[in-house]
Amino acid sequence: MVIIDDPLFLTAYQEQGVPAQQTPSGPAKSGEQSHAPAPSDDTSVWEGDLALVQSKVGAVHIADSRVLAEALGTNIGEMNDAPADSPSSSLEDMGDLDGDGVPEFAFRQMRSARKSAPNETSPDELPTWELFLISWDGAKWRASFIKHGYESFDLMVVSSLVGGSKEFALVIYAGASEVPYPAIFQIKDHAAALLWEGRAEESEYQGYANGKIEFRDSQAGSAPQMIVSGRADPGLLHFPNDTNRGFDVQSIYAWAGSGYVPLKTEYSANEDYTLYQFISALHLHDFRSAYALIDAPKFLKTDAPSLEIFRKLIEGSWPEFLDDQIFEASNPGSSGINGFAFDLTEGDKHYVYMPSFGNDSKHLLSGLERHEVPGADR
DSSP, rough: OOEEHHHHHHHHHHHHHHOOOOEEEEEOOOTTTTTOOOOOOOOGHHHHHHHHHHHHHHHHHHHOOHHHHHHHTTTTOOOOGSSSOOOOOEEEEEEOSSHHHOOOEEEEOOOOOOOGGGSSTTTOOSSSSSEEEEESSSSEEEEEEEHHHSSSSSEOOOOOSSSSSSSEEEEEEEEETTTEEEEHHHHHHEEEEEEEESSSOOOOOOOOOOOOOOHHHHHHHHHHHHEEEEEEOSEEEEEOTSOOOOOEEEEEEEEEEEEEEEEEEEOOHHHHHHHHHHHHHHHHTTTTHHHHTBBBHHHHSSSOOOHHHHHHHHHHGGGGGHHHHOOEEETGGGOOOTTTEEEEEEEEEEEEEEEEEEEEETTTTEEEEEOOOOGGGG
């Protein structure tokens, strides 16, 4: 896959805003950033459950994981392999995070399953799971509250960010599009303490649909980078979720002492990305950038193409590209159209655009046709 870095994309992306993504706190409004503030983790709400877990593990005065698992009535297993709505609680060995020679454990305690969407439930309904950290303090096991929720999640151990111990990341996958949202925790006094929250108001984190997160060690001695990847859908040209239309995006984040900040964002080069760049450039009235995306002699059907000819063509024949229009990518092959067609509904008119591309790796536009479709045939 060819990866390219394009400032034009970022300009249009920021101007349009991010499309609404479903988060645990409800759907984002159009134009809002997708990192909505996280719901408050008020541990007082869960004090009874935390006290119950502590009463079980605190009675174990031996650093033996088998005895710990027996006290909790579960087995040590792979938590990330269990579905989020599994009825079974589980205990995961996270390794020695605080360097005392005894591993820490993550305990997922299941509650009554919540089947409907969060905005369709009453406030007193319990989440599907509660997550606790279990740590040995030298004399007994101690439990601390991490998070509660209902969606799938991953736990990842992260190389030292602040020195003195390892941290761990909790990544929750929000909504039907499974946008990943990370939070970093460290071990303080044998308890889990939130170090950075991707959903916090001041965070610069941006998640992507059908995304994933990994942590990659960089140079020796430096904090690991966070790599976020997924499917881009920034507006202007909307891609249907149930097809392979669209293009991939990957962002690299660096640790800045108190949180992760974006370092670089790259996009996969394909025909849909060319279309998005083309529409974005014209939306910004950047004719020069749009002109660079076409095979000018073929697109303009002349042996003497020029930027001025291109500008007059757009202004005279396709002025809709210069307005605040949202185009819709079509399903490949639907209604006999080609694989990269896109649509626009403007008042009582509906247009279908048929692009064509060159055969090389540059994915330049070699042609574009517009057809008006009667409403009854849409």
